[in-house]
Amino acid sequence: MRVGWLIFSVFVLSFILTAALRKYALNKSLMDIPNQRSSHSVPTPRGGGVAIVISFLFAYATLFWVGSLPLGTVLAGIGGGGVVAIIGFMDDHGHIAARWRLLGHAAAAIWILLFMGGMAPITIFDATIDLGWLGQVLAVFYLVWMLNLYNFMDGIDGIASVEAVIVCLGACLLYWLGGVESQVAWVPLMLAAAVGGFLCWNAPPAKIFMGDAGSGFLGITLGLLSLQSTWIGPSFIWMWVILLGVFIVDATFTLFRRLIRGEKVYEAHRSHAYQFASRRFGSHMPVTVGVALINVFWLFPIAYLVVSNVIAGMTGVLIAYTPLLLLALFFRAGTSENQEQSK
Numbered sequence: 001m002r003v004g005w006l007i008f009s010v011f012v013l014s015f016i017l018t019a020a021l022r023k024y025a026l027n028k029s030l031m032d033i034p035n036q037r038s039s040h041s042v043p044t045p046r047g048g049g050v051a052i053v054i055s056f057l058f059a060y061a062t063l064f065w066v067g068s069l070p071l072g073t074v075l076a077g078i079g080g081g082g083v084v085a086i087i088g089f090m091d092d093h094g095h096i097a098a099r100w101r102l103l104g105h106a107a108a109a110i111w112i113l114l115f116m117g118g119m120a121p122i123t124i125f126d127a128t129i130d131l132g133w134l135g136q137v138l139a140v141f142y143l144v145w146m147l148n149l150y151n152f153m154d155g156i157d158g159i160a161s162v163e164a165v166i167v168c169l170g171a172c173l174l175y176w177l178g179g180v181e182s183q184v185a186w187v188p189l190m191l192a193a194a195v196g197g198f199l200c201w202n203a204p205p206a207k208i209f210m211g212d213a214g215s216g217f218l219g220i221t222l223g224l225l226s227l228q229s230t231w232i233g234p235s236f237i238w239m240w241v242i243l244l245g246v247f248i249v250d251a252t253f254t255l256f257r258r259l260i261r262g263e264k265v266y267e268a269h270r271s272h273a274y275q276f277a278s279r280r281f282g283s284h285m286p287v288t289v290g291v292a293l294i295n296v297f298w299l300f301p302i303a304y305l306v307v308s309n310v311i312a313g314m315t316g317v318l319i320a321y322t323p324l325l326l327l328a329l330f331f332r333a334g335t336s337e338n339q340e341q342s343k
Contacts, residue, residue: 002066003186007193010059014197017051022201022208030093032209039156039275039284044206047092049214052194053085056221059190068183072115077187077224080112084147084220088212098266102144105220109143112224120230125312128234143223149251150219151212155275156284157204159291161195164218166295167243168192170303171225174239175232178307182232188225191218204285235306238313242303242320246291249324250274250333257334273333280331298323 025031025045032046057078064074087104090096113119119135121128131138154160168188175185195218201207210218226240241248250273258265270279278287299320306316328334 003189006059006062007189010055010190010193011197013058014051014055014194015200016197017054018048018198018201018208021045021048021051025208039270039278042205044209046209047089047211047213048198048201048208049210049212049217050085050089052198052210052214053081053217055194055197056191056217057082059194060187063183063186063190068186072117073184073187073228076112076115076228077221079115080108080143080224081217081221083108083111085213085217088151088214088216092211092213105144105147105216106140108147108220109140109223112143112220113139113227116224116228117231119227121234122230122237123234123313125314139227142227143220145252146223146226147216147219149247149255150222151215152251152254152272153247153274154210154215155270155272156278156287157206158199158202158284158288159274160210160215160218161199161202162288162292163244163247163295164195164222165192165199166292167222167240168195168225170243170295170300171229171240174300174303174307175236177304178233178236180232184228184232187228191221191225204283204288206284235309235313238306238316239303241313242299242306242316243295245299245317245320245324246294249321250328253325253328254334261336263336271332271334271336273328273331276331276333276335294324 022045025047030045030047031043033043060069060074060077063069064071083104087096087101091101113136119131119139121130150160153163168191171188172185172192198210198214202210222240222244226237226244229236229240254272255265258269258271274287274291278284281287302316302320305311306313311319
């Protein structure tokens with residue numbers, strides 16, 4: 001019952017804070033003005049993701065206070081996520097050079113690994129492997145990439161919020177079906193509640209945008225939760241990687257295609273698959289709903305097969321990602337926008 005009340009409180013707090021942040025953004029003229037790189041056409045307040053940060057960290061602190069979470073877990077989330085949120089908040093209000101943002105992101109990732117006890121052994125097909133120091137390095141890169149890809153994918157109304165809510169709820173259900181009794185499994189539920197309150201304002205047509213503070217925080221927190229799951233069971237990391245498949249495939253495939261063309265990958269663009277799709281449909285809603293349906297009816301069942309040990313984790317990833325890669329190709333992810341305009 002205490003957990004139920006906390007979930008409700010986090011949702012309501014996020015909802016109220018988002019309303020307050022929207023009013024603040026309007027008063028301070030903190031608006032996202034449409035330009036040739038935008039996927040929206042109406043000036044919209046930004047920075048609402050701070051509500052997610054505050055609400056979720058409140059839940060983290062409360063779970064620690066009632067003895068449901070260890071100190072290291074809480075310090076990892078509050079310290080690492082807080083640093084990323086502060087960097088994003090400063091960037092939302094001005095501009096921070098890409099190299100300094102990247103340095104701060106790497107520091108936050110290292111902080112997280114230090115306080116969560118590093119990268120645990122993972123299952124690769126039928127073998128459980130401890131990657132040692134290489135695993136720690138790869139985990140830092142993974143966390144930094146997760147927070148940046150989430151920033152990249154937060155480009156149309158509701159998509160980043162819907163992804164976080166469905167992934168977190170799916171992970172909680174799979175923990176339960178997998179017989180996980182660890183109270184760490186409650187944390188995704190709290191994140192879903194925090195994002196849910198914000199989503200009430202961010203659903204198409206969005207009344208406020210998340211901003212870098214929110215998207216970066218969500219990315220690194222989801223990365224943290226996925227790495228944390230390896231301490232619960234070595235196969236659970238694949239559950240998270242599968243559930244996050246839509247974002248991972250679109251962002252990674254787009255990045256590689258832009259790198260091959262020699263483009264500056266840190267510059268704003270509109271060449272992700274979901275952005276091409278939103279322009280094709282002439283609306284954000286079908287794409288956001290489509291992402292939700294893919295998560296529920298394709299990725300979740302495959303993740304369940306992995307958690308149930310019916311298929312190996314890597315096999316599940318290959319099965320899950322193949323049609324996602326085909327979808328990215330179909331919607332021309334990573335294609336130069338100049339090519340699109342010339343057609």
